[in-house]
Amino acid sequence: MVMIDFSDRKFMVDAIQLSMENIKKGGGPFAAVIVKDGKIIAAGANSVTNDNDPTAHAEVNAIRNACRALKTFDLSGCTIYTSCEPCPMCLGAIYWAHIGKVFYGNNKADARNIGFDDSFIYDEIDLPIHQRKVKFTQLMPEEAIKTFRIWDNMEDKVEY
């Protein structure tokens, strides 16, 4: 059970206000803020259509901005407040960034009701590769593995 305090509500209001401002700018109805040590370090709003970038969801943009601000690829100790429950892409980004807590406003069903249906992606992830709508085919693994072997033997690599 996560405790919710006044500052959590305040940060969520910030995210929701940003989502409202974003639709006035021609963006999608989504925004997020990232908080560390009680302070907002970055924000992001959906800019898929404005930036011609299908990966520019609110959470992804906020994570990229937070990493730029802190000069790191590791957001351990940070919390994200997002105006809508993350899609699988954003959930993956949250995990790779090591964000520990997520507060969200609208949920997946709310998003589906206004035409943003990411449930099909959740469904596809659960299907065996050969049953997915997008065709996945393994090719030349005996060549691809060579890069992995070299990486594995490198001594001065930056791991993450």
Place this chain on the structure above:
Amino acid sequence: MVMIDFSDRKFMVDAIQLSMENIKKGGGPFAAVIVKDGKIIAAGANSVTNDNDPTAHAEVNAIRNACRALKTFDLSGCTIYTSCEPCPMCLGAIYWAHIGKVFYGNNKADARNIGFDDSFIYDEIDLPIHQRKVKFTQLMPEEAIKTFRIWDNMEDKVEY
């Protein structure tokens, strides 16, 4: 069953060669190329550590570059050749970009064997929200939904 032809092998070789070049530049051992109408329109290599961007996986970078090149957020009709099976974040990005086919070299198990374990994200996605390691909490849905209602009633919005 997906037919594999000579050009598929050629594009995969390109992706694998890029992955090899990328580790020499200090990046992770991953790269991808995106093809439309038989031609490479963009490439991308993992730049998480070099760019301090946890979302900068090979596939995400390639999608961003392809969208920039074609000035669109919709990559329908494109195929991605990636040196490693996509993680959940990249799989989500591929679906949002409407890429229809994926060829991959190394698989998830190969990636885990050299220290890149995205299986924990796949596992977490399948868990109910309250059982995940990252804490997900819904907050102020009655406020968040207001932006969605305004979006839903807008007549001049760009849908995607």
